Amino acid sequence: MPAEPNHDGPKKPNTAADLLEEVGRTMNPGGDWRAALATVLNIRPDSVRQLLSGRMEIKPGHFRDLLSAMVEQRAALAKIEAEVRAWIAKQPKGDER
Numbered sequence: 001m002p003a004e005p006n007h008d009g010p011k012k013p014n015t016a017a018d019l020l021e022e023v024g025r026t027m028n029p030g031g032d033w034r035a036a037l038a039t040v041l042n043i044r045p046d047s048v049r050q051l052l053s054g055r056m057e058i059k060p061g062h063f064r065d066l067l068s069a070m071v072e073q074r075a076a077l078a079k080i081e082a083e084v085r086a087w088i089a090k091q092p093k094g095d096e097r
Contacts, residue, residue: 016058020051023066027073040069 024033027040034052038045041062050056 016063017052017054020058020062020066023070024048027070037066041065 020037021033024037027033028036034048035045038048041048042065047056051058051062
């Protein structure tokens with residue numbers, strides 16, 4: 001069953017599979033998000049497809065692993081963001097592009 005659209009932004013996940021897909025797509029936009037999920041979850045890519053299709057049960061441990069990866073990615077991005085902001089702040093004004 002597809003997720004219902006959320007009028008405040010992207011579709012709102014209705015099922016564990018919807019949430020798993022949304023996390024995968026968000027953590028690896030434009031890339032092979034299923035392969036990235038497989039790496040994070042330490043499972044084979046075909047197991048990700050089975051999780052998403054319902055042939056394999058999505059367990060709380062899957063989401064604990066994802067949450068851990070999300071926290072790590074957010075921390076890494078925050079560090080890089082600070083470095084980018086510092087670099088921009090050092091640049092001469094008026095040379096925007």
